[in-house]
Amino acid sequence: xxxxxxxxxxxxxxxxxxxxxxxxxxxxxxxxxxxxxxxxxxxxxxxxxxxxxxxxxxxxxxxxxxxxxxxxxxxxxxxxxxxxxxxxxxxxxxxxxxxxxxxxxxxxxx
Amino acid sequence: xxxxxxxxxxxxxxxxxxxxxxxxxxxxxxxxxxxxxxxxxxxxxxxxxxxxxxxxxxxxxxxxxxxxxxxxxxxxxxxxxxxxxxxxxxxxxxxxxxxxxxxxxxxxxxxxx
Numbered sequence: 001x002x003x004x005x006x007x008x009x010x011x012x013x014x015x016x017x018x019x020x021x022x023x024x025x026x027x028x029x030x031x032x033x034x035x036x037x038x039x040x041x042x043x044x045x046x047x048x049x050x051x052x053x054x055x056x057x058x059x060x061x062x063x064x065x066x067x068x069x070x071x072x073x074x075x076x077x078x079x080x081x082x083x084x085x086x087x088x089x090x091x092x093x094x095x096x097x098x099x100x101x102x103x104x105x106x107x108x109x110x
Numbered sequence: 111x112x113x114x115x116x117x118x119x120x121x122x123x124x125x126x127x128x129x130x131x132x133x134x135x136x137x138x139x140x141x142x143x144x145x146x147x148x149x150x151x152x153x154x155x156x157x158x159x160x161x162x163x164x165x166x167x168x169x170x171x172x173x174x175x176x177x178x179x180x181x182x183x184x185x186x187x188x189x190x191x192x193x194x195x196x197x198x199x200x201x202x203x204x205x206x207x208x209x210x211x212x213x214x215x216x217x218x219x220x221x222x223x
Contacts, residue, residue, distance in 0.1 A: 031209055041199055041217035042114075043153075048211055088153065095208045097143050097166065102152035 002027040006089050006101035013108055017079050021104045023089030024071040033065055033072050034098065036088040043088055046074070079108045112136075114215035116202050122221045123192055131187045131218045135204030142185050143205075143212065144177055148198045156200075159185065160208055192222045 003026045013019055023033065032050040036043035047056045049065035049072060056063050060079075065072045076083055086105050090098040115134040123129050135142050144156040155169040159179045170176070174192075179185040189196055199219050203212040 034211060036214075041201070041219075042214040043201075043212075045211045045213070090153075092209050095160070097155045097158045097169075098212060099155070100145075100153040 002091070002093060002099045004089055004091050004099050004101035006087075006104050008104060009102065010105040011107070013079055013106070015080060015108055015110050017108075018075065018077045019079060019106065021074040021076075021087050021089075021106070022071060023073070023101055025089075025091050025099075026070065027091050027093055027099065029094045030067070031092040031094050034090045034092065035063055035072070035074050036090065038086040038088055038103070039084075046087075076106075079106075081108050081110055084108045114202055114204050114213050116200075116215035116218050118218060119216060120219045120221075122223065124223055125194060126191055128188065128190045129192055129220065131189075131200050131202075131220070133185045133187070133202030133204075133215060135183065135185070135202070136213055137183075139204035139206055139213075140182070141205045141208050141210070142179055143203045144185070144187050145201045145203065146198045147201060147217075153201065156187070189220075192220075194222050196220060197222045 007022045034048045035046040047063045052067040060077045063074045086103040088103045089101045117132045140161045142159045145153040157177045158166040174190045177187045199217040201217045203214045205212050
Protein backbone atom coordinates (compact mmCIF):
# COMPACT_ATOMS: atom_id res chain seq x y z
CA UNK A 1 0.00 0.00 0.00
CA UNK A 2 1.27 3.46 -0.92
CA UNK A 3 2.13 5.47 2.18
CA UNK A 4 3.15 9.05 2.97
CA UNK A 5 4.21 9.81 6.55
CA UNK A 6 4.77 13.29 7.91
CA UNK A 7 6.48 14.27 11.12
CA UNK A 8 6.06 15.80 13.53
CA UNK A 9 2.25 15.81 13.61
CA UNK A 10 2.30 19.15 15.37
CA UNK A 11 4.84 21.73 16.33
CA UNK A 12 4.80 24.96 18.34
CA UNK A 13 7.59 27.49 17.84
CA UNK A 14 8.27 31.15 18.57
CA UNK A 15 8.49 33.84 15.94
CA UNK A 16 11.95 33.95 14.43
CA UNK A 17 12.65 30.25 14.91
CA UNK A 18 13.61 27.97 12.03
CA UNK A 19 11.57 24.80 11.53
CA UNK A 20 12.06 21.64 9.51
CA UNK A 21 9.10 19.51 8.53
CA UNK A 22 9.62 15.95 7.34
CA UNK A 23 7.89 13.78 4.78
CA UNK A 24 8.83 10.18 4.03
CA UNK A 25 7.16 7.91 1.52
CA UNK A 26 6.85 4.31 0.45
CA UNK A 27 5.15 4.19 -2.92
CA UNK A 28 5.27 2.43 -6.26
CA UNK A 29 5.91 4.40 -9.44
CA UNK A 30 7.01 7.69 -7.82
CA UNK A 31 6.68 10.71 -10.10
CA UNK A 32 6.91 13.80 -7.88
CA UNK A 33 6.41 15.12 -4.36
CA UNK A 34 4.35 18.20 -3.58
CA UNK A 35 4.03 20.44 -0.54
CA UNK A 36 0.85 22.40 0.26
CA UNK A 37 -0.05 24.92 2.97
CA UNK A 38 -3.55 24.69 4.45
CA UNK A 39 -4.59 27.67 6.56
CA UNK A 40 -8.36 27.33 6.60
CA UNK A 41 -9.91 24.95 4.11
CA UNK A 42 -8.26 25.20 0.69
CA UNK A 43 -4.67 23.88 0.52
CA UNK A 44 -2.43 26.18 -1.51
CA UNK A 45 0.48 24.90 -3.55
CA UNK A 46 4.03 25.52 -2.34
CA UNK A 47 6.49 23.28 -4.21
CA UNK A 48 6.70 20.36 -6.61
CA UNK A 49 9.90 18.29 -6.45
CA UNK A 50 10.90 15.70 -9.00
CA UNK A 51 14.70 15.52 -8.82
CA UNK A 52 16.92 14.60 -5.90
CA UNK A 53 19.20 17.17 -4.34
CA UNK A 54 17.84 20.26 -6.07
CA UNK A 55 16.57 22.78 -3.55
CA UNK A 56 13.46 24.75 -4.39
CA UNK A 57 13.15 28.09 -2.65
CA UNK A 58 10.46 30.70 -2.24
CA UNK A 59 11.24 33.49 0.18
CA UNK A 60 11.74 31.99 3.64
CA UNK A 61 10.54 28.56 2.54
CA UNK A 62 12.69 25.92 0.91
CA UNK A 63 12.39 22.23 0.17
CA UNK A 64 14.54 19.40 -1.04
CA UNK A 65 13.95 15.80 -2.09
CA UNK A 66 16.07 12.70 -1.47
CA UNK A 67 14.87 9.94 -3.80
CA UNK A 68 17.40 7.45 -2.48
CA UNK A 69 16.28 7.73 1.12
CA UNK A 70 12.66 8.43 0.09
CA UNK A 71 12.02 11.66 1.96
CA UNK A 72 11.66 15.38 1.63
CA UNK A 73 12.04 18.25 4.05
CA UNK A 74 10.36 21.64 4.13
CA UNK A 75 12.32 24.39 5.88
CA UNK A 76 10.89 27.67 7.09
CA UNK A 77 13.35 30.26 8.37
CA UNK A 78 12.57 33.30 10.54
CA UNK A 79 9.04 32.04 11.15
CA UNK A 80 6.14 34.48 11.46
CA UNK A 81 2.67 34.06 12.94
CA UNK A 82 1.34 34.00 9.38
CA UNK A 83 3.19 30.74 8.81
CA UNK A 84 0.80 29.01 11.24
CA UNK A 85 -1.00 26.37 9.18
CA UNK A 86 -1.16 22.67 8.39
CA UNK A 87 1.56 21.69 5.93
CA UNK A 88 0.61 18.79 3.70
CA UNK A 89 2.95 16.54 1.76
CA UNK A 90 1.65 14.56 -1.21
CA UNK A 91 3.16 12.14 -3.69
CA UNK A 92 2.20 11.78 -7.35
CA UNK A 93 2.33 8.22 -8.65
CA UNK A 94 1.54 8.71 -12.31
CA UNK A 95 -1.97 8.45 -13.64
CA UNK A 96 -3.51 8.23 -10.20
CA UNK A 97 -4.57 10.85 -7.66
CA UNK A 98 -2.12 12.34 -5.21
CA UNK A 99 -1.54 10.41 -1.99
CA UNK A 100 -1.46 12.79 0.98
CA UNK A 101 0.15 12.53 4.38
CA UNK A 102 -1.79 13.53 7.52
CA UNK A 103 -0.02 16.87 7.66
CA UNK A 104 2.03 18.78 10.23
CA UNK A 105 0.20 21.45 12.22
CA UNK A 106 2.59 24.36 12.79
CA UNK A 107 1.76 27.03 15.35
CA UNK A 108 3.98 30.10 15.51
CA UNK A 109 3.52 32.18 18.63
CA UNK A 110 4.61 35.79 19.07
CA UNK B 111 -13.36 30.78 -13.68
CA UNK B 112 -10.45 32.23 -11.76
CA UNK B 113 -10.33 29.39 -9.27
CA UNK B 114 -12.07 26.20 -8.20
CA UNK B 115 -15.51 27.05 -6.87
CA UNK B 116 -17.46 24.84 -4.46
CA UNK B 117 -20.97 25.17 -3.14
CA UNK B 118 -22.42 25.27 -0.63
CA UNK B 119 -19.61 26.32 1.69
CA UNK B 120 -21.50 24.84 4.64
CA UNK B 121 -24.24 22.23 4.76
CA UNK B 122 -26.08 21.00 7.83
CA UNK B 123 -28.36 18.02 7.28
CA UNK B 124 -30.21 15.40 9.24
CA UNK B 125 -29.11 11.80 9.34
CA UNK B 126 -30.73 9.84 6.53
CA UNK B 127 -31.13 12.76 4.13
CA UNK B 128 -29.38 12.99 0.75
CA UNK B 129 -26.98 15.83 -0.03
CA UNK B 130 -25.41 17.16 -3.22
CA UNK B 131 -22.13 19.04 -3.26
CA UNK B 132 -21.06 20.99 -6.32
CA UNK B 133 -17.64 21.74 -7.80
CA UNK B 134 -16.87 24.09 -10.67
CA UNK B 135 -13.24 23.53 -11.73
CA UNK B 136 -10.84 25.96 -13.37
CA UNK B 137 -11.74 26.38 -17.03
CA UNK B 138 -9.68 24.09 -19.24
CA UNK B 139 -8.62 21.73 -16.47
CA UNK B 140 -9.26 18.17 -17.58
CA UNK B 141 -8.64 16.45 -14.25
CA UNK B 142 -11.02 16.83 -11.29
CA UNK B 143 -10.68 15.25 -7.86
CA UNK B 144 -12.80 14.91 -4.75
CA UNK B 145 -11.12 14.50 -1.37
CA UNK B 146 -12.54 14.32 2.13
CA UNK B 147 -10.89 15.67 5.27
CA UNK B 148 -12.15 14.72 8.70
CA UNK B 149 -11.21 16.83 11.71
CA UNK B 150 -7.47 16.64 12.34
CA UNK B 151 -6.91 14.13 9.55
CA UNK B 152 -5.19 14.21 6.18
CA UNK B 153 -6.90 14.26 2.82
CA UNK B 154 -8.72 11.06 1.89
CA UNK B 155 -9.12 10.47 -1.84
CA UNK B 156 -12.67 9.78 -2.98
CA UNK B 157 -12.99 9.93 -6.79
CA UNK B 158 -11.10 11.26 -9.81
CA UNK B 159 -12.19 12.27 -13.32
CA UNK B 160 -9.74 12.65 -16.21
CA UNK B 161 -11.12 13.88 -19.51
CA UNK B 162 -13.54 11.42 -21.06
CA UNK B 163 -12.07 8.38 -19.30
CA UNK B 164 -14.10 6.34 -16.84
CA UNK B 165 -13.74 7.86 -13.37
CA UNK B 166 -11.52 6.27 -10.74
CA UNK B 167 -14.00 5.52 -7.97
CA UNK B 168 -11.63 3.45 -5.86
CA UNK B 169 -11.74 5.83 -2.90
CA UNK B 170 -15.49 6.00 -2.43
CA UNK B 171 -16.17 4.62 1.09
CA UNK B 172 -19.56 3.08 0.33
CA UNK B 173 -22.23 2.80 -2.36
CA UNK B 174 -24.03 5.74 -0.73
CA UNK B 175 -21.42 7.96 -2.38
CA UNK B 176 -21.49 8.78 -6.08
CA UNK B 177 -20.25 11.54 -8.33
CA UNK B 178 -20.70 12.68 -11.87
CA UNK B 179 -19.06 15.22 -14.09
CA UNK B 180 -21.21 16.74 -16.79
CA UNK B 181 -19.71 18.00 -20.03
CA UNK B 182 -16.21 17.62 -18.71
CA UNK B 183 -16.69 20.57 -16.38
CA UNK B 184 -18.94 20.85 -13.32
CA UNK B 185 -19.01 17.90 -10.93
CA UNK B 186 -21.57 16.89 -8.31
CA UNK B 187 -20.80 14.61 -5.37
CA UNK B 188 -23.93 12.96 -3.97
CA UNK B 189 -24.17 11.30 -0.58
CA UNK B 190 -27.35 9.31 -0.02
CA UNK B 191 -28.82 8.47 3.38
CA UNK B 192 -26.17 10.51 5.19
CA UNK B 193 -24.64 9.19 8.39
CA UNK B 194 -22.92 11.11 11.19
CA UNK B 195 -19.55 9.70 10.16
CA UNK B 196 -19.97 11.47 6.81
CA UNK B 197 -19.39 14.80 8.59
CA UNK B 198 -16.21 16.28 7.15
CA UNK B 199 -14.87 18.92 4.80
CA UNK B 200 -15.28 17.83 1.19
CA UNK B 201 -12.58 19.34 -1.02
CA UNK B 202 -12.61 19.49 -4.79
CA UNK B 203 -9.48 20.10 -6.84
CA UNK B 204 -8.64 20.39 -10.51
CA UNK B 205 -5.48 20.27 -12.59
CA UNK B 206 -4.57 20.77 -16.24
CA UNK B 207 -3.87 17.07 -16.49
CA UNK B 208 -2.77 14.19 -14.30
CA UNK B 209 0.59 14.74 -12.56
CA UNK B 210 0.20 18.50 -12.62
CA UNK B 211 -0.24 20.43 -9.39
CA UNK B 212 -3.74 20.53 -7.97
CA UNK B 213 -5.71 23.69 -7.34
CA UNK B 214 -8.19 23.30 -4.50
CA UNK B 215 -11.56 24.86 -3.84
CA UNK B 216 -12.50 26.18 -0.40
CA UNK B 217 -14.44 23.06 0.41
CA UNK B 218 -17.88 22.22 1.74
CA UNK B 219 -18.18 21.68 5.48
CA UNK B 220 -20.80 18.94 5.86
CA UNK B 221 -22.36 18.38 9.26
CA UNK B 222 -24.74 15.46 9.71
CA UNK B 223 -26.83 15.75 12.87
